[in-house]
Amino acid sequence: MECHRVQELLSEYVDGGPAGEERAAVETHLERCRACAEALEALRDTLARLSALPRQKAPPELMERVLGAIAAEGESRSAPGKGPFRRRFGIPLEAAAAVFLLLLVYGVQRQMEPRAPVPAPAEALRPDAAPPPTPDAATAAKHDAARAENSRGGRRTPVSRDGASGAAAPAAQGLRPPLPGAAEAPAAGAARPATAEPPPPPPSAAGYATPPPGAADRGPMTAAGETPVPMVTREPEAMRKPLVPAVAASRVIPVAEAPRGAPLEPRPAPLLREAVPPLSQASPPVAYPAPPSRRFKAPPYGREITLAVGAEGRFGLEERIAEAAQRRGGILHGEAAGAGMMPPGSVRVVLPMAASAAFIEDLKGMGTIPPEGMPAEVDLPAGPSPGLVAYSVRIVVR
Amino acid sequence: MAEERSAGRPADILVEAVRTGKPGAFDAIVRTHQDRIYGFCARMLGHREEALDAAQDVFLSAYRNLDGFRGEASLSTWLLRIAANRCLNRIRQRSTRAEVETPFPSLEGYEDLEFQPPGREEDRPDRIAEARETGMILERALSRLDASSRMLVILSDVEGLTYEELAAAAELPLGTVKSRLHRARMALRKMIAPVL
Numbered sequence: 080m081e082c083h084r085v086q087e088l089l090s091e092y093v094d095g096g097p098a099g100e101e102r103a104a105v106e107t108h109l110e111r112c113r114a115c116a117e118a119l120e121a122l123r124d125t126l127a128r129l130s131a132l133p134r135q136k137a138p139p140e141l142m143e144r145v146l147g148a149i150a151a152e153g154e155s156r157s158a159p160g161k162g163p164f165r166r167r168f169g170i171p172l173e174a175a176a177a178v179f180l181l182l183l184v185y186g187v188q189r190q191m192e193p194r195a196p197v198p199a200p201a202e203a204l205r206p207d208a209a210p211p212p213t214p215d216a217a218t219a220a221k222h223d224a225a226r227a228e229n230s231r232g233g234r235r236t237p238v239s240r241d242g243a244s245g246a247a248a249p250a251a252q253g254l255r256p257p258l259p260g261a262a263e264a265p266a267a268g269a270a271r272p273a274t275a276e277p278p279p280p281p282p283s284a285a286g287y288a289t290p291p292p293g294a295a296d297r298g299p300m301t302a303a304g305e306t307p308v309p310m311v312t313r314e315p316e317a318m319r320k321p322l323v324p325a326v327a328a329s330r331v332i333p334v335a336e337a338p339r340g341a342p343l344e345p346r347p348a349p350l351l352r353e354a355v356p357p358l359s360q361a362s363p364p365v366a367y368p369a370p371p372s373r374r375f376k377a378p379p380y381g382r383e384i385t386l387a388v389g390a391e392g393r394f395g396l397e398e399r400i401a402e403a404a405q406r407r408g409g410i411l412h413g414e415a416a417g418a419g420m421m422p423p424g425s426v427r428v429v430l431p432m433a434a435s436a437a438f439i440e441d442l443k444g445m446g447t448i449p450p451e452g453m454p455a456e457v458d459l460p461a462g463p464s465p466g467l468v469a470y471s472v473r474i475v476v477r
Numbered sequence: 478m479a480e481e482r483s484a485g486r487p488a489d490i491l492v493e494a495v496r497t498g499k500p501g502a503f504d505a506i507v508r509t510h511q512d513r514i515y516g517f518c519a520r521m522l523g524h525r526e527e528a529l530d531a532a533q534d535v536f537l538s539a540y541r542n543l544d545g546f547r548g549e550a551s552l553s554t555w556l557l558r559i560a561a562n563r564c565l566n567r568i569r570q571r572s573t574r575a576e577v578e579t580p581f582p583s584l585e586g587y588e589d590l591e592f593q594p595p596g597r598e599e600d601r602p603d604r605i606a607e608a609r610e611t612g613m614i615l616e617r618a619l620s621r622l623d624a625s626s627r628m629l630v631i632l633s634d635v636e637g638l639t640y641e642e643l644a645a646a647a648e649l650p651l652g653t654v655k656s657r658l659h660r661a662r663m664a665l666r667k668m669i670a671p672v673l
Contacts, residue, residue, distance in 0.1 A: 090659035094640065125666045128673070129634035132612050135516035141529055145507050145536045173497070405505045410494055429490060463490075 080104040085115050089122055380460040381427070381469035385452025386442055387477050396445060397426045400472050403441035404428035412469055424474045432461065432468045442472065492552060495543055507536050510553060513636065514560050520631050521564035523620050531567060535560045550645045554638065558646040561628050568624040611673060618668040626661035633658055 085108045091097055092105050109116050388396060401411040409430025430438055442448060454470065461468040491509075494502035514535050519528040538559050539546075546555050619627055632638045632646055644654045 087656075087659065090662055091655055121666055121670065122662060124673075125662065125669065126634050128611055128615055129630065129665075130637070131608060132615060132635055134512055135519055137511035137515035137532065138525075138529060141511055141515060141532055142504070142507055144529070144533045145540075146504065148533060148537050149503070149540055401501065405501065405508065408505075408509060410490055410502060410505055411499070467490075 080108045082108070082112060082115055085109070085112070086118060089115075089119055093119070093122055093126060378463070378469065380462055381471055382454035382457070382461060384439070384442065384448060384454050384470050384472045385475055386446045386448055386472050387452070387475045388446035389477050392446060393474070393476050396474055399445055400426045400442065401428065403438060403445075404430050404470075407431070407434035407438045407441070409434065409438070426472045426474070427469060428472070429462055429467055429469045432466055435468050435470075438470070446474075447477075489548065489552075492543060492546060492548075495540070503540055506539070506552070510556050511536075513553065514556055517557060517560050517631055517636065518564055520616070520619060520635070521560075521624070521627060522567060527567065531560065531563045534563050538563070550642065554642045554646055557632060557636065557638070558648065561632070561646055562648075565624055565628065614669055614672050615665075618665055621668060622661060622664060626657065626664060629654065629658045630661045630665060634662070 085105055088097060088101070088105055092102065096102065097105070109119060386396075386400075404411065407430050409428050412427040412429040428438075439448070439454075452473075452475075463469060491502050491506050495506065511532065515528060515532045518531040518535070519525065522528050522531060535556060539556055546552065550558075619630065622630065629643065629647060633640075633643050638646060640651060640654055643649075643658070644651045647654060649657070
């Protein structure tokens with residue numbers, strides 16, 4: 080092989096090529112040709128010096144500029160990689176799943192709310208019922224309050240036109256029994272007046288009493304000859320209660336059979352297989368959160384660490400743990416990766432196996448890992464794939 | 478590249494996390510690759526502010542086009558390809574005169590960078606000083622190469638890409654990459670031979 084051809088192949092030769100006979104020919108020539116051998120050594124020296132050049136550190140402002148530019152692009156860039164669900168429906172799959180979960184929990188709550196019996200509203204409509212009291216200052220105050228509420232654009236509340244008293248006052252009030260914090264039950268189950276008159280329709284589920292027959296043309300909530308009184312609607316307790324996701328529920332109400340009328344005491348462990356007993360009228364509606372086995376489904380891999388901290392070190396600890404994992408080349412492992420929801424006070428991270436020791440040292444800088452809290456070998460893979468380890472860090476406040 | 482091997486699997490998780498909109502996922506990508514991308518842009522462009530702009534463009538482009546990352550190459554190689562395109566475009570927009578006069582980018586802080594003599598010998602101050610001086614000579618010589626040659630030498634001999642990765646990053650055929658890289662190395666060697 081000629082020198083000029085060998086010189087052309089020197090770079091490839093240094094990089095491990097060419098293969099086969101061509102490489103052998105280069106090696107043979109280099110053994111005999113001093114000039115080409117010196118050129119090879121010079122090339123190797125240059126490459127060694129180039130590989131020894133220091134890695135330049137990016138200025139801190141680079142990260143700030145990148146993140147600032149991304150934020151300036153708006154919310155629509157929050158999920159740049161659009162999967163099929165997002166492309167089709169225009170919303171992220173996680174948002175749709177969250178909405179579905181909330182609706183499911185709300186439906187379960189509604190199903191499990193107790194229904195307290197409502198005092199019979201028809202009693203006041205009996206012909207022999209006591210005459211209504213004359214309007215007094217309290218009634219006048221109710222009128223004013225209802226007028227004020229209407230003017231604020233609040234719930235539509237009928238206001239007396241003339242303020243005159245009438246038989247409707249106790250009737251309306253009778254139609255608006257004080258609810259003990261429970262949803263109304265159909266009045267059909269309550270005591271009915273033993274009269275020839277048809278019983279009034281039961282209160283609607285929304286808490287508004289339907290007017291007696293024949294009162295429709297006299298305005299809302301009036302009966303013939305009756306003076307309308309303001310009805311400040313009171314939503315039943317269950318309707319007013321905010322929708323609380325099951326994960327945020329702090330009380331777990333037992334489902335064991337309880338003696339009628341006895342107040343229920345919360346117990347720590349829900350026994351879902353036991354029948355749900357009828358609650359007494361005095362018991363407030365309760366929420367039955369999903370069992371932990373369904374909410375906090377752990378992935379089929381990973382190790383557990385217990386991190387004990389004092390109260391002063393508890394604030395923002397989840398974020399610091401996530402940042403420590405990210406500094407070590409890992410990520411916060413969340414629902415999108417199929418890891419399931421995390422119990423409160425726990426953080427799950429995934430990072431390279433090689434960085435696990437450094438990450439544990441980072442954790443020790445934030446609190447204490449008791450001997451029993453160190454990751455133990457279990458019959459599960461360490462992480463979602465070889466070379467990775469997933470840690471579920473459980474936070475305990477000393 | 479050892480760093481790429483250790484970052485390969487987490488990079489796939491990070492990319493997927495970014496695609497699903499997980500907060501903080503793209504921060505981790507930037508944090509992992511910013512030194513390499515900035516260093517490449519600094520050596521290509523020879524100007525700190527311009528290198529910052531170019532690196533910012535690289536990560537923004539990556540953020541917008543993450544759907545285009547199919548995983549055939551590593552995330553690092555993909556980012557370097559974007560960086561190579563960005564830098565070559567910027568250089569083409571300069572005048573010829575400005576390119577020749579491009580200063581060496583990081584002389585002001587170059588002395589503070591960690592230098593290791595070739596072969597990782599013991600940490601002797603004289604060898605470190607020699608390595609630092611050699612590095613500055615090399616950096617100057619690199620800045621004197623034409624943009625395409627400079628890109629190939631930096632990606633191959635500074636960043637450690639293989640021929641295949643180099644072909645992917647430079648978007649050139651493998652044979653072309655080999656021959657151009659060889660000529661670039663020879664040109665560089667010719668510049669530094671009288672000094673080193």
